[in-house]
Amino acid sequence: MSWLLESLNSSIGKKILMAVTGISLILFLVGHLSGNMALFANDGGKSFNAYAEFLHHLPGLMVIEIILASVFLLHILNALRLWVENKKARPVKYAVNASSKNSTIFSRTMVQTGSIILIFLIVHLKNFWYEYVILKSNDNLFEIVVETFKDPVYSGLYILAMILLGFHLNHGFQSAFQTFGWNHKKYTPFINFLGAIYSIAMAVGFASMPIYFLFFYGGN
Amino acid sequence: MAKLDSKVPAGNVQDKWTDHKFNMKLVNPANKRKYDVIVIGAGLAGASAAATMGELGYNVKLFTYHDSGRRAHSIAAQGGINAAKNYQNDGDSVYRLFYDTVKGGDFRAREANVHRLAEVSNSIIDQCVAQGVPFARDYGGLLDNRSFGGAQVSRTFYARGQTGQQLLLGAISALNRQIGLGNVKEYTRREMLEVVVVDDHARGVIVRNLVTGEVERHSAHAVVLATGGYSNVFFLSTNAMNCNGTAAWRSHKQGAYMANPCFTQIHPTCLPVHGEGQSKLALMSESLRNDGRIWVSKKKDDKRHANDIPEDERDYYLERKYPSFGNLTPRDIASRSAKEACDSGRGVNGGEAVNLDFKHAIERLGKNVIEERYGNLFEMYETITGKNPYKEPMNIYPAPHYTMGGLWVDYNLMSTIPGLFVLGEANFSDHGANRLGASALMQGLADGYFVIPYTIGNYLADNKDPLMSTDKEEFVQAEKRVTDHVEKLLAIKGTRTVDDFHKKLGRIMWNKVGMARNEKGLKEAISEISQLREEFWKDVNVIGSAGTLNQCLERAGRVADYLELGELMAKDALDRKESCGGHFRTEYQTEDGEAKRNDEEYAYVAAWEFKDTGNWELHKEDLEFENVKLSQRSYK
Amino acid sequence: MSDVKLKLKLKIWRQPGSDAVGKLVDYDVEVSPDDSFLEMLDQINESLEKNNQEPIVFESDCREGICGACGLVINGQPHGPVPRITTCQLHMRHFKNGDTIYVEPFRAKAFPVLKDLLVDRTPLDKILQVGGFVSINTGGVPDANEIPIAKDVAAQSFDAAACIGCGACVASCKNASAMLFVSAKVSQYALLPQGQPERQRRVEAMVKAMDEQGFGSCTNTYACEAECPKGISISNIARLNRDFFSAKLKSKNVS
Structure with a gap:
């Protein structure tokens, strides 16, 4: 299997790893957002809690969680490794940086947006997963959500993180296709468009939760 | 004269090369690795020769002053490459290509060489296609051709306007393969400064490492020069900044004869000089003359903008003088006519430029058609000049472009120093007194792929001595010549820059050894050049030291050589009392101003032997025309 | 003036x-x-x-x-x-x-x-020396017109072959990656029938050499394409990725 490791260790192999894990996470986000839509059911959290219970008792949940965690870890660790290596490829910096003239801000800031999303992820896991699954501090997940989003500082940061997630996804989406080699005069513009729609949908979708609970949710 | 044996084989011109290939000695495949061959230069000729000899099994050492062979100036050739494939079914043949080339060269080339060139031309195309060179194709998937000046058939293969680039990259790919396989060892950023001659045979070279300044000795069984032409003697030319005549010139001073040095080609469609700071002249493809009309004002010193000069005050001089060929006369005639017009004060703004006008073509064909045909050239023109050729005429003027002259070689491409072979533009070549468009690429690749690999074997089979130690006295002496020369240049510490001398020399060459020459001017040139050379060695300021990357020193060495070569060019031009091809002596012209050859007295190759600085002995190789009838070119 | x-x-x-x-x-x-x-x-x-x-x-x-x-x-x-x-x-x-x-x-x-402003760009050549060619010797090749190639395919191959090896792609890339350069050469041959026999070997060898020369990895910012003086397209990089992936899966090279 040395050829496989060697392939994945090559510059293109690392890209492919980023793309495969990235696309997996892109799909995960779709599922995650769809499920979370239950928050807006306006039934005092009944639907949402039922959804949470369902997930919690899903057979093989452990396996799914491990796979998901591995995908996240691979994506993050591989990114950090690439970042360090790529820094080394240019030891002396330019005095003038004109990168805004030849590339998009989304593409240049993947490490920065990714890092902020990572911090967000840790806080996010602590607030919801850790409280609900590990500590079992409250078996009403909807209440945890409501409580958490009541804090305007937290919600503000959450919204900001979601905007950055949108940036990250906007580049990541079409970048994955490029890495797989799917670049075509006819279809690439469509993929770029789809990527933009997708990333806006994710950013708006996730950000709508704190906005809803902060401004529109009266509480029962 | 014994030395000037052209070694042209006997027999019919059609059979000479075939017979010769059979008669030449071969080196056994297992023995080839016992031979070391040095190749200088990585352009079309050098790269193709090094790659092919590497494939055959010789140990090849390749030297280039660039960081990579791909930078060689072959890369800049635009138009295409000729071959007698007759894919267009328009009556082409090896014989016709041979005939056209001899005639186009104004009957000053060696018939046997030209015929061989035409014979191998087809193999070149096959070879390049097999390498993956993306030539232009027709919708059916087969190769496309275009026509070019001096021929009535369509035999030019091309890859957009970048044929030279694609052919060179093809040759470099073959070279890279051999480097990867270890058959060729590449020495980049090395400039050859001496050839080492032991017992009258070339046995090595001295090169300077341009990064460290180190002077290195390299030994071999044979040395192959493929170092290009010397148009930069004019300072302003279409050649690249680093093109130079040094390797050839230093070999000349060790005994290689220089042949027909005065045969230079001035390309008619280049951009005019815009100012003092100009470093080189950009070439615009000759194809522009297909639809563009060339004109100047009828008035002297007319300062009006071209668009303000009414139709009846314009002189379309080529159409007037050459009604049947019009704007499509050969390069030498078009160039000379532009000079005449400007010399009479009728150039653009009274200066050195003529108009190349597309107004009528745009009216006739529409802007779209013109854009389709010449869009990239118009864009290039606008990039350089900031002017829009769709709205006003282009300004063009002739510029030095190619040198038909070069080191004398026999049929085997060997110079008068046994073991020193010369390929491509560096030799005096197959183009006679004028090269046809799309023939330079053909010759470079013919020499490298299909001639030298055979002829060098014939030489090596007879020269089996083991590789010479570089400690030998001749190597020590050659190295000393190099270091002495470098130290001498650095020690002058005068007041004038290297470029200052180069520009002055260029001015003399352009004015007196340029498009039109005469006895008085040539004599003046000889004395002015020798005077300038004296000043150079007293007053040039070469900054920096020898043991480092020093571009000033590199240029100084080359200019020092130009200051000798320029004199020989003038001397050769003075000696050739006739006009032929690119060599036009105003004293020798027909009543209507055309070049007047003197076949009785000058149907020879002038090969100059170096005696000492400013002193040469002329040897003549008589040219015999058994197949092509000598005739006056007429383009009326 | x-x-x-x-x-x-x-x-x-x-x-x-x-x-x-x-x-x-x-x-x-x-x-x-x-x-x-x-x-x-x-x-x-x-x-x-x-x-x-x-x-x-x-x-x-x-x-x-x-x-x-x-x-x-x-x-x-x-x-x-x-x-x-x-x-x-x-x-x-x-x-x-x-x-x-x-x-x-x-x-x-x-x-x-x-x-001063002069840099050493020979690493680009080192990459070409392991695979930037078609392995044929001089002579003994078929007639040029025995290999028909569709006009647009030849044109696409030319677009890739137009690379001048200046290294601006590396200079502009925030990761100093040479992917555009390598992909242009790989694409030139991948598009042509002449390049097929060595297609897998070529891409594997050239990517390996590229990595050994110390260039960074591509992160698809496309600065290279924007700065390339010859307008070499990043679709070549996509082709390189595809070819590499496919070569790694299909080739029998396990070392």
């Missing part, structure tokens, strides 16, 4: 040798808008030489945008602010009177500075 000269302030990278410390040095110049950028440097050098100072070392050769020798980073952009041209094709009319212009060498670990 404009007679009005531009007064400019240049900040040019000077570095005496590869191991020496470099710095930006100020030069004030007056230059004609008709001059090219490199002709302006020629003029600075001419005046430096007159004052017994070492001229600025920079590389250039054909000065018509095809040899790939020149390459300066001008105000942060390889080959300057005008798209689709090389440094030698940049003319001073694109600058304004009073501008300050930063001139730096191409920067990458794989392209060490040898002196």
Whole structure:
């Protein structure tokens, strides 16, 4: 299997790893957002809690969680490794940086947006997963959500993180296709468009939760 | 004269090369690795020769002053490459290509060489296609051709306007393969400064490492020069900044004869000089003359903008003088006519430029058609000049472009120093007194792929001595010549820059050894050049030291050589009392101003032997025309 | 021909040798808008030489945008602010009177500075030497017209083959990646029938060599395409990725 490791260790192999894990996470986000839509059911959290219970008792949940965690870890660790290596490829910096003239801000800031999303992820896991699954501090997940989003500082940061997630996804989406080699005069513009729609949908979708609970949710 | 044996084989011109290939000695495949061959230069000729000899099994050492062979100036050739494939079914043949080339060269080339060139031309195309060179194709998937000046058939293969680039990259790919396989060892950023001659045979070279300044000795069984032409003697030319005549010139001073040095080609469609700071002249493809009309004002010193000069005050001089060929006369005639017009004060703004006008073509064909045909050239023109050729005429003027002259070689491409072979533009070549468009690429690749690999074997089979130690006295002496020369240049510490001398020399060459020459001017040139050379060695300021990357020193060495070569060019031009091809002596012209050859007295190759600085002995190789009838070119 | 000269302030990278410390040095110049950028440097050098100072070392050769020798980073952009041209094709009319212009060498670990603005780009050739060719010897090849190639395929191959090896892609990439360069060569052959027999071996060998030379990885910012003087498309990089992936899965090379 040395050829496989060697392939994945090559510059293109690392890209492919980023793309495969990235696309997996892109799909995960779709599922995650769809499920979370239950928050807006306006039934005092009944639907949402039922959804949470369902997930919690899903057979093989452990396996799914491990796979998901591995995908996240691979994506993050591989990114950090690439970042360090790529820094080394240019030891002396330019005095003038004109990168805004030849590339998009989304593409240049993947490490920065990714890092902020990572911090967000840790806080996010602590607030919801850790409280609900590990500590079992409250078996009403909807209440945890409501409580958490009541804090305007937290919600503000959450919204900001979601905007950055949108940036990250906007580049990541079409970048994955490029890495797989799917670049075509006819279809690439469509993929770029789809990527933009997708990333806006994710950013708006996730950000709508704190906005809803902060401004529109009266509480029962 | 014994030395000037052209070694042209006997027999019919059609059979000479075939017979010769059979008669030449071969080196056994297992023995080839016992031979070391040095190749200088990585352009079309050098790269193709090094790659092919590497494939055959010789140990090849390749030297280039660039960081990579791909930078060689072959890369800049635009138009295409000729071959007698007759894919267009328009009556082409090896014989016709041979005939056209001899005639186009104004009957000053060696018939046997030209015929061989035409014979191998087809193999070149096959070879390049097999390498993956993306030539232009027709919708059916087969190769496309275009026509070019001096021929009535369509035999030019091309890859957009970048044929030279694609052919060179093809040759470099073959070279890279051999480097990867270890058959060729590449020495980049090395400039050859001496050839080492032991017992009258070339046995090595001295090169300077341009990064460290180190002077290195390299030994071999044979040395192959493929170092290009010397148009930069004019300072302003279409050649690249680093093109130079040094390797050839230093070999000349060790005994290689220089042949027909005065045969230079001035390309008619280049951009005019815009100012003092100009470093080189950009070439615009000759194809522009297909639809563009060339004109100047009828008035002297007319300062009006071209668009303000009414139709009846314009002189379309080529159409007037050459009604049947019009704007499509050969390069030498078009160039000379532009000079005449400007010399009479009728150039653009009274200066050195003529108009190349597309107004009528745009009216006739529409802007779209013109854009389709010449869009990239118009864009290039606008990039350089900031002017829009769709709205006003282009300004063009002739510029030095190619040198038909070069080191004398026999049929085997060997110079008068046994073991020193010369390929491509560096030799005096197959183009006679004028090269046809799309023939330079053909010759470079013919020499490298299909001639030298055979002829060098014939030489090596007879020269089996083991590789010479570089400690030998001749190597020590050659190295000393190099270091002495470098130290001498650095020690002058005068007041004038290297470029200052180069520009002055260029001015003399352009004015007196340029498009039109005469006895008085040539004599003046000889004395002015020798005077300038004296000043150079007293007053040039070469900054920096020898043991480092020093571009000033590199240029100084080359200019020092130009200051000798320029004199020989003038001397050769003075000696050739006739006009032929690119060599036009105003004293020798027909009543209507055309070049007047003197076949009785000058149907020879002038090969100059170096005696000492400013002193040469002329040897003549008589040219015999058994197949092509000598005739006056007429383009009326 | 404009007679009005531009007064400019240049900040040019000077570095005496590869191991020496470099710095930006100020030069004030007056230059004609008709001059090219490199002709302006020629003029600075001419005046430096007159004052017994070492001229600025920079590389250039054909000065018509095809040899790939020149390459300066001008105000942060390889080959300057005008798209689709090389440094030698940049003319001073694109600058304004009073501008300050930063001139730096191409920067990458794989392209060490040898002196001032001149860098070593031989790592690009090292990549070509392991696979940038079709393995045929001179002679014994089929007739040129025995290999029909569709016109648009030949044109696409040409588009990739138009690369001049200047290294601007590496210089512009935030990761100093050479993917555009490598992909152009791989694509030229991958598109042609002549390139098929070695297609897998070529891409595997060239990517390996590329990684060994110390270039960074591609992160699809496409700065390379934006700065490439020949407009080489990043669709070539996609093809390289695809070919590499497929070669790794299909080839029997397990070492």
